[in-house]
Amino acid sequence: MIELMIADDHAIVREGIKKILALTSDIVVKDQAVDGPDVMQKLKDSTGFDLLLLDLTMPGVSGMDLIAGIKTAYPGLPMLVFSMHNEPQVASRAIKAGACGFISKDCDPEILLDAIRRVAGGGKYIDPLLAEQLAFDAMLPEERAPHSLLSEREFEVFALLVKGKRVNEIASLLCISNKTVSTHKLNLMVKMKCTSTADLVHYAVAHDLFPV
Secondary structure, eight states: OEEEEEEOSOHHHHHHHHHHHTTOSSEEEEEEESSHHHHHHHHHHSSOOSEEEEOSOOSSSOHHHHHHHHHHHOTTOOEEEEESOOOHHHHHHHHHHTOSEEEETTSOHHHHHHHHHHHHTTOOEEOHHHHHHHHHHHHOGGGSOGGGGSOHHHHHHHHHHHTTOOHHHHHHHHTOOHHHHHHHHHHHHHHHTOOSHHHHHHHHHHTTOSOO
16 A cells, blocks of 8 residues: 655645545555645654645645755655646756655646656656757757756756845855855856846746746
8 A cells, every 4th residue: 555645735726636546456645744844743643654745835844855855864765746837847846856746737647657656666756748849959959958957956046046146145045155146147048048137037937947
């Protein structure tokens, strides 16, 4: 029996997943969480889970930071990201942060069940359409979206700039110097062919990268 926790801040999503899983004989929802701190607390209080089904965007600490934090504290816990974002670059970053699988919320129930079983069993799983796009991007790098060319640190700086953080604030948050932040900012703007922070914001909105 696969015992999992669903972490999603939308009750209707959690209930929908529970109804799908209720039709199976080998998967059971052991607990639910509504945000990053709730996930960490319930992991701490629990006797363990076979899988964490994790939304990428929740209140508080979430996204890649939450995945990395869970990976550090619970390295043996398989994480399957279940997200509204269906961009291959987002999936790639989630996997690099420590997730074992990534599927989009508009996938078929069969894909959800297959992914849960595969990841809980120690395997890896990426939504077939996303996997196809990732393979295509790898073969034809000139066709990749500009933000996929950023390093992990550049992407972090990009995200914080889009959220309205200034260089000094970013330096403090990432524990690096102002000069290093400025260098990352310059490099990422060149790679993305942007000339201002406003351009970065417009790009992020157009690609639905950092929703509130």
